[in-house]
Amino acid sequence: MKRRFALIDLRHDPEPDRHRRQIETALEKARSQGAELALLPELVFDPYFCQTESAAHFARAQRLDGEHAQMLGQWARSYDLVLVTSLFEARLPGICHNTALVVERDGSVAGIYRKMHIPDDPGYFEKYYFTPGDTGFCPIDCSAGRLGVLVCWDQWFPEAARLLCLAGADCLLYPTAIGWNPADPPEVRTRELDAWITIQRSHAIANGCPVLVANRTGHERDPSGQSEGIHFWGHGFAAGPQGEYLAPPTSDQASVRVVELDGERTGTVRANWPFLRDRRIDAYGAILERACPGPTRPKD
Amino acid sequence: MKRRFALIDLRHDPEPDRHRRQIETALEKARSQGAELALLPELVFDPYFCQTESAAHFARAQRLDGEHAQMLGQWARSYDLVLVTSLFEARLPGICHNTALVVERDGSVAGIYRKMHIPDDPGYFEKYYFTPGDTGFCPIDCSAGRLGVLVCWDQWFPEAARLLCLAGADCLLYPTAIGWNPADPPEVRTRELDAWITIQRSHAIANGCPVLVANRTGHERDPSGQSEGIHFWGHGFAAGPQGEYLAPPTSDQASVRVVELDGERTGTVRANWPFLRDRRIDAYGAILERACPGPTRPKD
Numbered sequence: 001m002k003r004r005f006a007l008i009d010l011r012h013d014p015e016p017d018r019h020r021r022q023i024e025t026a027l028e029k030a031r032s033q034g035a036e037l038a039l040l041p042e043l044v045f046d047p048y049f050c051q052t053e054s055a056a057h058f059a060r061a062q063r064l065d066g067e068h069a070q071m072l073g074q075w076a077r078s079y080d081l082v083l084v085t086s087l088f089e090a091r092l093p094g095i096c097h098n099t100a101l102v103v104e105r106d107g108s109v110a111g112i113y114r115k116m117h118i119p120d121d122p123g124y125f126e127k128y129y130f131t132p133g134d135t136g137f138c139p140i141d142c143s144a145g146r147l148g149v150l151v152c153w154d155q156w157f158p159e160a161a162r163l164l165c166l167a168g169a170d171c172l173l174y175p176t177a178i179g180w181n182p183a184d185p186p187e188v189r190t191r192e193l194d195a196w197i198t199i200q201r202s203h204a205i206a207n208g209c210p211v212l213v214a215n216r217t218g219h220e221r222d223p224s225g226q227s228e229g230i231h232f233w234g235h236g237f238a239a240g241p242q243g244e245y246l247a248p249p250t251s252d253q254a255s256v257r258v259v260e261l262d263g264e265r266t267g268t269v270r271a272n273w274p275f276l277r278d279r280r281i282d283a284y285g286a287i288l289e290r291a292c293p294g295p296t297r298p299k300d
Numbered sequence: 301m302k303r304r305f306a307l308i309d310l311r312h313d314p315e316p317d318r319h320r321r322q323i324e325t326a327l328e329k330a331r332s333q334g335a336e337l338a339l340l341p342e343l344v345f346d347p348y349f350c351q352t353e354s355a356a357h358f359a360r361a362q363r364l365d366g367e368h369a370q371m372l373g374q375w376a377r378s379y380d381l382v383l384v385t386s387l388f389e390a391r392l393p394g395i396c397h398n399t400a401l402v403v404e405r406d407g408s409v410a411g412i413y414r415k416m417h418i419p420d421d422p423g424y425f426e427k428y429y430f431t432p433g434d435t436g437f438c439p440i441d442c443s444a445g446r447l448g449v450l451v452c453w454d455q456w457f458p459e460a461a462r463l464l465c466l467a468g469a470d471c472l473l474y475p476t477a478i479g480w481n482p483a484d485p486p487e488v489r490t491r492e493l494d495a496w497i498t499i500q501r502s503h504a505i506a507n508g509c510p511v512l513v514a515n516r517t518g519h520e521r522d523p524s525g526q527s528e529g530i531h532f533w534g535h536g537f538a539a540g541p542q543g544e545y546l547a548p549p550t551s552d553q554a555s556v557r558v559v560e561l562d563g564e565r566t567g568t569v570r571a572n573w574p575f576l577r578d579r580r581i582d583a584y585g586a587i588l589e590r591a592c593p594g595p596t597r598p599k600d
Contacts, residue, residue, distance in 0.1 A: 058440050061305045119580045136583050156575045157505050158458030159584050167592045195543045201504030205495045206458050243495045275456045278417045279590070284434050284459050290579070293465050 006030030011218030033258040040085035056118040061090035073107030111140030115151040136161035143169040161203035174213040179232035201243040208270040241269040302422040302565040306330030311518030333558040340385035342477040359392035373407030411440030437463035445470040461503035474513040479532035501543040508570040541569040
């Protein structure tokens with residue numbers, strides 16, 4: 001079975017109506033190219049507010065039946081698209097999450113994923129805002145297949161990709177917000193971008209599973225003035241189950257691209273490279289430890 | 301602390317004396333360039349006999365104090381190098397392994413690793429010859445540091461790399477024997493080589509740890525005549541802890557290259573990209589399962 005999915009890299013527009021109109025334009029373009037699913041960047045409605053820590057930003061969080069989720073449902077119906085992105089979820093007072101939603105074409109929520117791995121480094125103070133997710137790593141069934149949805153920082157963790165694939169995900173989808181520190185020299189930026197592409201392609205290869213990523217683009221300033229802000233690097237891409245590009249990472253500009261996923265190819269690739277067959281589950285126990293400075297190797 | 305390690309890509313010479321002389325030439329070159337460790341391809345003394353299944357090949361297996369291991373010890377002393385490669389180990393009648401050795405500069409064995417993930421696909425009938433290893437994934441301490449030694453097929457498994465790094469490995473070393481099916485078209489070969497490079501670089505990135513690989517080169521014929529044999533693809537390389545090349549994969553020809561590892565850089569990279577801090581060990585349990593087609597995501 002073949003499916004057409006759209007990758008939408010977006011620049012956040014601080015003017016809300018204009019921001020929504022640009023999303024609608026992108027969704028219309030995706031649909032006109034035959035997509036049945038559109039992947040949008042992380043926290044699609046908000047500026048990347050995690051550049052600073054301010055209690056005022058918690059007012060941005062919404063319940064999963066709030067205005068932002070309703071807007072996604074309306075778009076899903078209007079454009080006849082399954083939508084995947086993340087929202088700032090207000091779950092309970094004092095418990096907010098970075099929550100991905102899969103919104104079905106009829107506007108209903110097919111399932112959610114609460115970001116499990118939460119970053120915290122200069123410019124990305126997410127541990128302040130986002131309680132670690134409790135959904136674990138389970139695929140979400142919808143009309144576009146059995147989706148393995150993860151969010152941004154999860155992309156650095158082979159465990160997350162592996163668990164979704166062991167649970168039967170057809171593909172891995174990463175709504176993302178990552179960028180460069182404008183103060184960093186070009187060689188650092190190149191290395192970071194390359195590492196980010198490489199680690200995600202590796203999840204495709206290790207698991208014989210397509211990987212799709214959509215990222216923010218453009219500069220967002222640091223309201224504290226303490227840094228030069230973030231230059232979100234775009235370069236969303238799609239890779240097939242051997243890591244081969246279906247849509248290469250090409251640019252730090254906003255874009256809409258539609259790729260075709262071949263549902264048969266995962267089986268073909270896994271038959272030729274049967275990694276999942278050979279996993280040593282009897283010897284992986286220490287994966288569940290923080291660190292394991294055990295005895296070193298015996299000599300015989 | 302900086303260390304110089306040599307990567308030696310080799311073509312198997314079927315004439316044993318000539319084969320040993322070419323290894324000696326490579327080791328001398330490595331030492332003359334200031335290396336303190338040399339990484340050689342997998343099963344360095346043997347032709348890649350796993351292209352066919354024949355009970356006669358079990359006669360090649362040797363005990364870990366046999367002629368091959370002694371030769372490694374003699375070379376380690378002569379060239380004042382730590383040596384890392386794998387041998388066909390005869391452990392007990394009916395139990396043979398593909399066993400990596402770390403041989404100390406005084407000729408003693410610093411530690412062994414028995415290949416844990418065993419491949420089996422056309423041309424690589426390793427499950428017939430090699431009993432799955434029972435050493436688990438523990439680093440080996442030697443004068444060149446705390447080494448994370450794996451063998452070939454292990455390179456496709458993020459779990460193996462992760463476990464060694466959680467146990468404190470300074471670097472990951474992969475003696476390897478992988479190549480192309482000469483009957484495959486160029487685009488297939490390019491994709492396979494690229495996937496092999498990408499997955500290994502990803503282990504560096506995921507773990508903030510250098511990765512080094514040495515591979516066979518050249519064509520070895522299939523004695524059964526049923527296939528066109530294997531064109532071992534060389535392209536050994538070394539990557540630093542963000543996946544950046546210390547020595548890029550450049551050629552399918554035999555080569556000796558010496559790279560410098562900066563022991564401080566792992567700490568710097570892990571401080572900037574603190575992935576290990578954020579692992580969700582509470583939610584990785586299903587990594588120990590074969591497959592986990594559990595319930596799909598709840599809607600709230």
